[in-house]
Amino acid sequence: MLRGKNIIIAICGGIAAYKIPVLVRLLKKGGANVKVVLTASAARFVSELTLATVSQEQVYCSLFPPVERENVDYTRHISLGEWADIFVVAPATANTIAKLAAGLCDDMLSACFLTLRPNKPVLLFPAMDGEMFTSSSVQRNLAMLLADGARIINPDSGELASGQCGLGRMPEPEAIAALIEEELLKSCNKHSSLQGKSVVITAGPTREKIDDVRFISNYSSGKMGFAIARAAAERGAKVTLLAGPVSLITPPLVERVDVESAKEMYDAARQLFETCDVFVSAAAVADYRPDSPFQGKLKKNGEELSLTLRKNPDILAEFSKQKSPSQIAVGFALECEDGLKNAIKKRIEKKLDLIALNFYDGKSSGFEVETNMLTLIGSDDTATVLPLLSKPDAANRLLEAVEKLIQPDS
Known part of the structure; x- marks a missing residue:
């Protein structure tokens, strides 16, 4: 800004x-x-x-x-x-x-x-x-x-x-x-179609407890989701940011809700499903959680340890099931191979209006880096390949695509 x-x-x-x-x-x-x-x-x-x-x-x-x-x-x-x-x-x-x-x-x-x-x-x-x-x-x-x-x-x-x-x-x-x-x-008056709209964004990883001192998680830094939250606020949107455990400063004019597990993020998001205009799922939510977390610290008592994992709720899919025609659902797909095919499949299955394919290379795109190379795929499965950009610039390009989806009278 x-x-x-x-x-x-x-x-x-x-x-x-x-x-x-x-x-x-x-x-x-x-x-x-x-x-x-x-x-x-x-x-x-x-x-x-x-x-x-x-x-x-x-x-x-x-x-x-x-x-x-x-x-x-x-x-x-x-x-x-x-x-x-x-x-x-x-x-x-x-x-x-x-x-x-x-x-x-x-x-x-x-x-x-x-x-x-x-x-x-x-x-x-x-x-x-x-x-x-x-x-x-x-x-x-x-x-x-x-x-x-x-x-x-x-x-x-x-x-x-x-x-x-x-x-x-x-x-x-x-x-x-x-x-x-x-x-x-x-x-700042950018005459954005996001002006005054309620935008909910998930960002960062989630942590799923194995016991009181260990957890299952991933390498997500939350930088992409926070960049989207900042860019949406700059456009005049009323932004709620549901943040997993990250060490990032809350962007100005953004309401932040800190959560830890996928279940906590789902519970926080569900309260906002009916009232939001745009839902952006940028968080790297754990697909599974330990079925029965151990109370205290699990002691080492053998060469192997088996964990039974239970599937977590799919936040974006749940939003898409109940969203009205005027609401917009945006997702991310982090892929290592067959990226376009998998991203289109995910967009169709979750009934998304827009999906951002993020091809993971571990160096310039993906987790814990300052840049991203996104491919934006709309409801007609037309793919727009963006160049390598800083995450703030990628966030602005993503929101430009979202703005085009908002109806003037919605």
């Missing part, structure tokens, strides 16, 4: 300004274009050189550029406001909050703020002594900015520069970056 986005980071004169170079680096690493606006007081806490280095951009401090320079842009505060996709004030001091609420315009920060387009998001991160933050004047000014459309992120509690501990601490750079990405997601 950050890639290609234009972000203004406006810094006020507070001790929390020391966190901003780290924030800028995080945003740049995510692919964003970042320009920094620095008040005169902020320059006492963090240097212009540091910010220019991490942003790889000119830092804007003065409303009036030096006259002696050639090709001087005297309206750069206007061009900056037009350039920005989002305007972030961090830390936001009581003084700057008051100026923005009153509509004052006496420095580069306040001038850029006033030239923002009305539909561009504004994030303010107040950081100051707790008594200052809760004062009637600061709260009144924040209420005015909130009414004007800004989003106010209340400070955290913790150790303050005064040596006291309490309300007033600015969130850490990682938390700020996540909130910026979330706000950009909300404001």
